[in-house]
Amino acid sequence: MEDADSLILLCRPGFEKECLAEVTAAAATLGHGGWARVEPDSGWIRFQTAEANRLYSTLPSLVFARECWPLLAELQGLPNHDRIAPILQALQGQAPAGLLFCDTAEGDGYRATARFAGKFIHPLRQALRQHDLLTPKDRPDLSAWHALFLDSGHVLLGLDGPERRPGWPMGIARLKFPPQAPSRSTLKLEEAFHVFLGKHWRRQLQDSFTAVDLGAAPGGWTWQLVRQGLQVQAIDNGPMDDELMASGQVEHLHVDGFTWVPEHPVDWLVCDMVESPYRVAERMLDWLVQGWTRNVICNLKLPMKKRWQTWQDIEQTLRARLAETGQPWQVQARQLYFDREEITLCIRPDA
Ligand SMILES: C[S@@+](CC[C@H](N)C(=O)[O-])C[C@H]1O[C@@H](n2cnc3c(N)ncnc32)[C@H](O)[C@@H]1O
Structure with a gap:
């Protein structure tokens, strides 16, 4: 497989610069260069680097990144009437993954897209299963597909490694506040x-x-x-x-x-x-x-x-x-x- 040209990283909105500084330093230590154009308060960065897959496999765990995976394909202008067909085409020939995540950046500008992605994951999962791109049952021990929607017509697709995956999708901890606890901390x-x-x-x-x-x-x-x-x-x-x-x-x-x-x-x-x-x-x-x-x-x-x-x-x-x-x-x-x-x-x- 051709090596990817970018790593996608999610972070807390407002910490894009720290996330970039950290991945740049970690990549440099491993002998890789890279750059990114930062969109302030977006909650994500695209770190452009040659051999992103190789870098991904050796990157240490990062402080400011909630999630990280190499970009496989970027699709823009997905038609409203059928967004699924171009995605299937982009993934054609790939081995089935064990899970699918429809990611969204956490920045305010992406709220509507987050709602869209939350619904779109269901038909996309079904289609991937029908085309043998996803195992019939969830397999968290295998790689997972990530589809990061920047808007409903623009998606970044990638594949993660299970050992690098955060415990919660997009690193967003799903914990309920226990009512007996004395503080939210x-x-x-x-x-x-x-x-x-x-x-x-x-x-x-x-x-x-x-x-x-x-x-x-x-x-x-x-x-x-x-x-x-x-x-x-x-x-x-x-x-x-x-x-x-x-x-x-x-x-x-x-x-x-x-x-x-x-x-x-x-x-x-x-x-x-x-x-x-x-x-x-x-x-x-x-x-x-x-x-x-x-x-x-x-x-x-x-x-x-x-x-x-x-x-x-x-x-x-x-x-x-x-x-x-x-x-x-x-x-x-x-x-x-x-x-x-x-x-x-x-x-x-x-x-
Ligand atoms: C963010 S609060 C801690 C909240 C706590 N972890 C919780 O979950 O309820 C910080 C606390 O540190 C305490 N603190 C600050 N400086 C301190 C010091 N030098 N010695 C002891 N406590 C200190 C403050 O009184 C304050 O209650």
Whole structure:
């Protein structure tokens, strides 16, 4: 098959420049050049690069991209009366894929198209099945077709690899707000568990008993940990939710999250303090290097103008400091769907 000339990347609207800076840097490290014309607030970019398939297969997981796949074909001017025939023609001769996604960029300008794509997926799926381009039943273990509609007559088609596919279509976390949780932030930690620990995250947490939550009030993150059976020390001068405190699993300490030290090592440290990301990252490293915690999940609030640069600086520092421990660590970072001007970082021992 001829190599693709572009990678399609979806991101949070407003973070197109960061997404481009990141994929450009990652591609350069692997010896690939590329460029993109960025449409501000659109929620997607087309990174034009020779050998996009080869790049896709070696690209590390990205912080600012929710989804990524190589472009197979671009079709414009799809006729209103039959949009399906040109798509079938473009995919003719391809092996059947296991799933179909009709993607849309999340930017405001694409709302109407998103509604269209949500309906169009049904007849398109049926047609692909009839033409042996899609397995009769969903097969998530195989590659999936992506059809990114820019408007109802303009589609970008591609094929992903199952190992690179996000846990939710387009990386949009489908999580319901639990009514008992003390704050909406709770969804951020739940999404972080899904994304960083995988779909069996609950089982993984079963081996954990203790946690510290820095900047815990009113308790949305603590609530997630309590729900998994952990004993939590919640550090914050602000008030914690009464019902959560009544669980008996939470000790609330009115102390400074940057200086307090635990009496015994804990399994998890989580941190959602609204503070300089450099300061937060340094404190997380102190905890790991000193052995006060085994695992960390924290939120890093990024400054408006230097989001990519800030993360690059922090990543460099933390990799250098972790290397000094002589132990292998797994460092994962992602702008989660429930993150706004921030990214979430997870550091665990690399087993
Ligand atoms: C975004 S809120 C945390 C929300 C919480 N994760 C939840 O899910 O409900 C940030 C919290 O960090 C706390 N905070 C900020 N600086 C702190 C510090 N130095 N020590 C302890 N807590 C701090 C604030 O009081 C605030 O309650």
